[in-house]
Structure formats: structure tokens, C-alpha cells
Amino acid sequence: MCEKSCVAFCKQLTLEDVEKTANFLKSKVDIQPRIGIICGTGLAGITSLLNNPEVIPYANIPYFPIATVAGHGNKLIFGYLGPTPVVCMQGRFHFFEGYPLWQVVFPVRVMKLLGISTLVLTNGAGSINNSYAVGDIMFIKDHINLVNFGGMNPLQGYNDESFGQRFVPMNEVYDLNILKIAKTTAKELRMKGIQEGVYACVGGPSFETVAEAKALKVLGADVVGTSTVHEVIAAKHCGLKCFAFSLITTKCPMDYGGKNTIMHEDILAVGKSREAEVLRFMQRLFANLAQQNAA
Numbered sequence: 594m595c596e597k598s599c600v601a602f603c604k605q606l607t608l609e610d611v612e613k614t615a616n617f618l619k620s621k622v623d624i625q626p627r628i629g630i631i632c633g634t635g636l637a638g639i640t641s642l643l644n645n646p647e648v649i650p651y652a653n654i655p656y657f658p659i660a661t662v663a664g665h666g667n668k669l670i671f672g673y674l675g676p677t678p679v680v681c682m683q684g685r686f687h688f689f690e691g692y693p694l695w696q697v698v699f700p701v702r703v704m705k706l707l708g709i710s711t712l713v714l715t716n717g718a719g720s721i722n723n724s725y726a727v728g729d730i731m732f733i734k735d736h737i738n739l740v741n742f743g744g745m746n747p748l749q750g751y752n753d754e755s756f757g758q759r760f761v762p763m764n765e766v767y768d769l770n771i772l773k774i775a776k777t778t779a780k781e782l783r784m785k786g787i788q789e790g791v792y793a794c795v796g797g798p799s800f801e802t803v804a805e806a807k808a809l810k811v812l813g814a815d816v817v818g819t820s821t822v823h824e825v826i827a828a829k830h831c832g833l834k835c836f837a838f839s840l841i842t843t844k845c846p847m848d849y850g851g852k853n854t855i856m857h858e859d860i861l862a863v864g865k866s867r868e869a870e871v872l873r874f875m876q877r878l879f880a881n882l883a884q885q886n887a888a
């Protein structure tokens with residue numbers, strides 16, 4: 594990459610650009626969020642939990658992209674989840690939509706400057722683990738970043754020390770204390786189908802072949818999806834605590850000749866079917882986090 598192109602690419606990562614967006618949002622909303630939430634496919638209903646919501650369309654926010662995937666609402670919503678002030682992305686951005694990774698994670702840096710200390714992420718994912726069923730919820734304890742294996746990472750390019758150090762340790766990137774509270778919360782609600790495992794991030798948007806799904810299983814993945822990991826990397830880079838979970842929306846085909854054809858409409862339907870229980874979980878989780886000051 595020539596020097597001129599590098600400067601143009603890196604300009605999008607400067608503190609000044611993020612500050613412009615954060616200051617715009619601060620001028621529109623009085624709420625100072627402590628937790629950021631990113632809603633995954635089929636899980637946008639989480640925003641219905643917010644009290645005193647203040648909504649800003651992505652199209653009105655400087656430098657924000659537009660989500661193009663069905664089920665992503667393109668709204669940034671401020672409000673209160675219980676006693677906790679939050680900012681919630683109703684719709685995220687994906688690498689497969691054509692956005693470079695620095696743009697995918699741009700909102701994470703903005704939320705950091707808005708004042709959050711914790712990022713909660715959700716996604717819909719395909720199951721590789723045979724013991725998982727469609728509708729299960731998997732708390733993410735670790736991830737495998739196949740996109741990074743391919744040489745692409747949201748932290749590539751010039752590193753602004755205002756965000757964080759260049760070389761970021763990724764062990765225990767998912768906060769163990771919040772994970773413990775989440776598991777306790779699920780037990781309190783007597784939730785069934787709760788799993789804990791490893792999320793594999795691929796580029797998408799095509800779903801996995803049988804051979805690819807089998808390879809991911811050998812690598813140690815339990816589920817596979819196309820999001821979350823890039824945002825977690827950026828969050829870790831700027832010192833945020835992270836908690837993430839996947840709603841199992843499909844079973845990846847593991848044998849040839851099967852009839853397990855994956856359709857995006859089916860993914861949205863699974864999200865709708867488990868929505869009420871996910872909402873109860875999120876309400877109780879945030880109450881428990883506030884009680885223990887874990888966020």
C-alpha cells in the first residue's frame with residue numbers, strides 16, 4: 594500500500610473522527626450510557642426493554658454506515674435497562690456487506706467515548722456441536738477468528754495510542770465475572786438449553802460447506818457466525834469488558850445428502866420464537882450486574 598493510500602485508510606481510525614461522532618450524539622441525548630449493547634440477527638427486540646428511549650437513525654449520525662441485512666433496524670437507541678443507562682445498536686455492520694473492518698467496529702469506539710465500560714453483544718449462529726439444538730443459547734467463552742487467519746483484523750494499520758496499545762492480549766477477552774453472573778442468572782430463571790462454548794467467526798455471507806463445518810469442529814468451534822469477534826477485538830483494544838452470547842438459529846450440515854438447507858428467514862423465525870425468554874434473561878442480567886456493580 595502506498596503512503597498516500599495508507600494515510601487515507603488510517604484517517605478513518607483517528608480519535609478526532611470518533612470524537613466528532615460522539616460529540617454529535619452527546620448534543621442530541623442527555624443519557625450517559627454505562628453499557629453498550631449490539632443486537633444480532635433476530636434479536637433486535639432487546640431494544641423494547643429500554644425505558645425512556647431516545648432514538649437516532651444511523652442515517653443521521655456522522656460517519657455511521659447503514660446495515661443492509663434483514664432484521665437490522667438501523668437505529669441507535671439510548672435509554673435505561675432497569676437502573677442502568679445504556680446505548681443499544683439495533684442493527685450491526687458486517688464485513689460481508691462490503692465494509693472494511695475499521696468501519697465495522699467504528700461504533701464500538703464511539704460508544705467508548707460516550708462513556709461505556711462494558712459491551713454486551715448478541716448474535717444468531719449456526720451450531721457445529723451435535724449436542725446443541727436450535728433455540729439454545731450459548732454463552733461465548735472464547736472465539737476462533739478465521740477472518741484474522743486470512744490476514745484481516747480491525748486493528749490493522751496505524752495504531753492510535755488514544756484507543757489502546759497495538760498488541761492486544763486476547764486471552765480471557767470475554768469477562769469471566771460477567772460470564773459467571775450470566776450463568777447464575779440463567780439458573781435463577783430456570784432457563785433450558787443454556788450452553789457455553791467457542792464461537793468461530795467467518796467472512797460470509799455464504800453458509801459453510803460440509804467440509805468447512807467439519808474442519809471448524811476439529812478446530813474446537815461449537816458454533817459459527819459472521820460477526821461479534823471484530824467488535825470484541827476493538828472493545829478489548831480500548832479497555833472495555835465484554836460479554837456475548839449466540840442464539841442457535843440453525844444446525845450446520847455435517848453430512849452430504851442431507852436436507853438441512855439454511856434460509857435467512859428461518860434464522861429470523863428462531864429469534865422470534867425465543868424472544869420473550871431472551872428479554873427476561875437480559876432484564877434479570879442487567880439487574881444482577883447493577884446489584885454487583887459488575888459493569
